[in-house]
Amino acid sequence: MYNSSNSNIDGRLGLAIHRVFSNKLVLRLIFHHAKEIHIDLQDVSYDSLHMLDREMMELFFQQARISGFKVPINFLKRCYECALINNDVEMLLLALDKHVALYVDASTTEITYNARTMKKAANNLEILEVVHDNLKFKAGTGWEEIAKSAAQWDNVEVIKFMAARRTVGLSEDVYNFAAGAADNRCEVLQYLFDNPPHLPSATGRASFLAYTIAAGARNLNAIKLLYSMRGVTSISGNDRNYCTSSALGAALSAGYAEIAEYLLEHVECVDDYGKPKGSLHAIKHACSNGHLSIVHFLMETLAKNPQELARRAHIIRDAIFQAAINNHLDVVKYFTDRNFPCWPSTLESVVERGHLDMVEHFVEHGQSYFNSDNLLGGLEMSILSGQLDITKLLLIQLDNKDLSTSKTTTWCQLMGSLLTQAFTNYHSQTIILYISHFESIVKQNTYTYSKFRTDAFEYGLIPVIHFFTNKHNPKINENQNQNQNNNNNNNNNNNNNSSNPTTMYEGILNFGSLFNENSVVRRIVEKNRKYWKK
Structure with a gap:
């Protein structure tokens, strides 16, 4: 039992x-x-x-x-x-x-x-x-939490009941939650300011967090009421009417332009230690989130103090960087149209993220910002990430730069390790594009040429193998040229010459047979012969 x-x-x-x-x-x-x-x-x-x-x-x-x-x-x-x-x-x-x-x-x-x-x-x-x-x-603890919830609901009848019947529950947190009511409502906040409760835990004011909560809720009416009533308790104990940078950040992150503009125009923005922190730092938030209208407003505000703007130019560069890496092209255009420079490293970061339109814009409008090293760094990123279109774009741009032969040669040698990673990532078209572009230099370096060719076979990159077969085998090239002449004469694309490959795989097999039996390429070819013949 x-x-x-x-x-x-x-x-x-x-x-x-x-x-x-x-x-x-x-x-x-x-x-x-x-x-x-x-x-x-x-x-x-x-x-x-x-x-x-x-x-x-x-x-x-x-x-x-x-x-x-x-x-x-x-x-x-x-x-x-x-x-x-x-x-x-x-x-x-x-x-x-x-x-x-x-x-x-x-x-x-x-x-x-x-x-x-x-x-x-x-x-x-x-x-x-x-x-x-x-x-x-x-x-x-229940009644205090109920008061906060009712304030956020903007239920003034519940707050009146609390004020009349309870002895706890109307602390400054209730004011803060009232500021965060939805749909621009602020009846509870107005009631609290008009009828400050005489309770032990009641301050009669909101804390500095009220602006942040109101900004996140897009409650402009509450922000205006907080400002007009000077209803925020200051950390320093004086009567300053201020918000913290988190309030501005909440508005900018959400794209609430009207909130951000009002805060910047009327309310002093400070950091957690009371130090002024206004438009210059707000610009980074706006650029990072792509809010062009806010960027325009902030820059007009900053233009009123050109000396401060010039002294803090690095912050503007940070802002452009944030806009670029987050692919906000309209924001970046705003700055480049006004000749604001960005950090030279911006190009590499944009390439790494694959933002082709942004790279095109910088290539076209950012000539004065980027030197050859920046372009080469961007090219490095594009090869590593397999960004074929960006690689093409940067190679063309490099051709327009005045690069010394020694520098280019050194760069091409360094690119060997990058292309090895490209082989590992199977970026065939990027490899072909690079080798084709620097063909004369690559062929001068016998070791580099041999390594690229061997890597192509080891990783089984058929397009790259085919590229080497057609581009770097004189015997096959001679046959192809002869076949091209024949095609021009009889307008026939088929060629019956047995010494010329009729398929890509036959060409690879013939190419592999030219190597010594003990070579890596020959062993790979023989291993795959029965598959490639099919």
Whole structure:
């Protein structure tokens, strides 16, 4: 026989009730056997009843009455919490009636507050009145959280109720949440400023975070009210009306131009230490998120102080860099059209991210920003990442630069390691493009040429192998030239000359046969001959 001394049985029974709640027969059996094995339902945990509703609650009451059980306090407590979650005032009242009928007084029962419990109930004055008059929250934190939720809902009636009936719960956080009401509402915030509560925890003002919360919620009316009422407590204790840079950042990140413009024009923006931090730092946020209208406004503001703008030119370069790597071409054009320089390393970062349109713009309009080393660095990035179109573009641009032969030769030698990585990444077309462009230099270096050719076979890059077969085999080239002449004479693309390959793979096999039997290329060719013949 089981008894209540078993430490696990109560928890298992609560879970069983949760799983079979909708089955009247099983629930009746649970109550029956619980009585037989002397389990006290008062000790059972009902926390697993997450979806408890009014119908389930009434079923439990019915089975408890039939089985001769007194409804446990723990179950009633769970009923209250679920009634709040469901925003069901009738369920709440029914549980209270049962509670009072069985235990006379319910006011000592503590219910646990959490955000999920009161998310809807905080906007329901009828439920709050019932809870206030009949129950209490554990640890006394519930009402303060309810006030914050109601403020965010902009439910002024609930706030009035709180101010009239409660002695806690209207701290500066309530002002902050009121500033974050949706749809530009600020009735609660206005009420709080007009009727500052005389409570121990009430400051009568918002904290400096209110601007940030309002900016993130796009509540311009709340921001204007905070500014006009000078309703923000200053860290330094003086009467400065300011916001932190996080408020400006919240507006700029979301693209709320009207919020950012108002803050910059009226409210002093500082960092967390009270140091001024305005338009110059805001410009990076705007550029990073591609908000051209905000960039235009900020630059017009900065233009009023050209000396400061010139002194902080590095911040503008940072802003252009952010716009470029995030592919905001219209923002970058705004700066290049006005001859603002960017960091030379910007090109390499843009290439690395594969922004072809941005690279084209810099190549066309950024000649004065980038030297040959920057272009070569960009070319390096394009080869490593297999950006074929960008590689073509930069090679053409390099041709227009005045590069010394020694420098170009040194660069081509260094590119050997990069092309090795290109082989590893199977970037066939990029490899062919590079070798073709620097063909004369590549062929001068016997080792480099041999290594590229061997790598092509080792990695099985058929297009690259075919490229070497056609471009670097004199015998095949001679045959191809003869065939081309024949084609021009008889307008026939087919060639019956057995010494010339009729397919790409036959050409590769013939090319491989020219190598020594012990060579890597020859071994690879022989290994794949039966596949390539097909």
